[in-house]
Amino acid sequence: MEDDFDIGADDRTIEARSELRAVMKRMNDLPDEQRQPLLLVSIGGLSYAQASEVLDVPIGTIMSRISRARAFLNKEAAPQVPGIRSAT
Amino acid sequence: MTDYRNIEEKISAYLDNQMSEADRAAFEVEMDGDPELVARIERWSATDQLFASSIPTPSDAHLDALLSASSAANTNRWPGLRIAAMLAVFAFGGVGGYGLSQFTTNPQTTIIVQATMGATNSHRVFAAEKRHAVEVTADETEHLQTWLADRMGREMTVPNLSAFGLTFLGGRMLPFDDRAAAQYMYETADGKRVTLFMTRLDQDENTDVQVLEDQGLTSLRWQSGEWVFILTAPLAQQQMAPMQVEVRDTLL
Structure with a gap:
């Protein structure tokens, strides 16, 4: 039966597909140092502290790289950063 | 109180559930008075979800095999890393330092x-x-x-x-x-x-x-x-x- 044909969960709209493709393209364009902490945290479910240990960089750096990665994925300008972090 | 250097770090920490209760409460007050900020957070969140929804999840057995083949010490310490490792293998091949480099020799487009x-x-x-x-x-x-x-x-x-x-x-x-x-x-x-x-x-x-x-x-x-x-x-x-x-x- 033709009616049995079930696309179900794979039925993304064309728009969502092209947006997904754009996001994946930007994800590919990210430098590793930004993509890794973002993936570890947002997909991998690690805390900033865990990502910091895994990647062996300070938590403040994790936070900064993740926020820069997200700004890029959302086509926003790179976040402005003051020269000195007052505490870590 | 964590020292956030800009609003983007706050948004990220908020989306990643990495704010202390006090920071979160303060940020939510900030959001209450700023619909533009709320809209921006929603956009960022939607992008996260769009991406996350496109990532298939392989079996635990496969991940175990991958990670046991890995010589990197760090991979055993965080169970959550298994998922991230899978992701890197499957989609982006980016985490070469974790002993998964045999999967990343060809750049994935x-x-x-x-x-x-x-x-x-x-x-x-x-x-x-x-x-x-x-x-x-x-x-x-x-x-x-x-x-x-x-x-x-x-x-x-x-x-x-x-x-x-x-x-x-x-x-x-x-x-x-x-x-x-x-x-x-x-x-x-x-x-x-x-x-x-x-x-x-x-x-x-x-x-x-x-x-x-x-x-x-x-x-x-x-x-x-x-x-x-x-x-x-x-x-x-x-x-x-x-x-x-x-x-x-x-x-x-």
Whole structure:
């Protein structure tokens, strides 16, 4: 039966597909140092502290790289950063 | 109080659930008075979700195998890393420092990831079909080969996998991105379906076979020139390896 044909969960709209493709393209364009902490945290479910240990960089750096990665994925300008972090 | 250097760090920490209770409460007060900020957070969150929804999750067994093969000490320490490691392997090949570099020797382009998703999705959809599993059945193999060769712009000989106990069922054309893809379907003696997905990519490359496992399906993927081939089945990798050799030799 033709009616049995079930696309179900794979039925993304064309728009969502092209947006997904754009996001994946930007994800590919990210430098590793930004993509890794973002993936570890947002997909991998690690805390900033865990990502910091895994990647062996300070938590403040994790936070900064993740926020820069997200700004890029959302086509926003790179976040402005003051020269000195007052505490870590 | 964590020292956030800018609003972007706050938004990220908020989305990642990494704010202390006090910071979160203060940020939510900030959001209350700033609809633009709320809209921005929602946009960022939607992007996160869009991306996360596109990432398939392979089996725990596969991840265990990957990580036990890894020599990096850090990978054993955080169970959550298993998921991130999977992601890197499957989609972006980026976490080379974790002993997963054998999977990352070829840069993965978006379109290869999409082709893999297309192949496994098509497998799930059509392998479940009884009467409509294929568009052109095996008794019209000659027609199928001619038709697909015409549409795909390459020779499309059906690989003979009978030596591995597979019966050829037929094939179909599928849309992929802005072009055509082809799917050939086989069946094992006990009714398991094996599919071969083929499409043209934008770049010429020759790769080794990459193995991907996702929710009960094993996919072997390789690229030969501008063509990518993805062999998918609910079978063990070792069982599929000789089939892959035969397919590659036939459709070189």
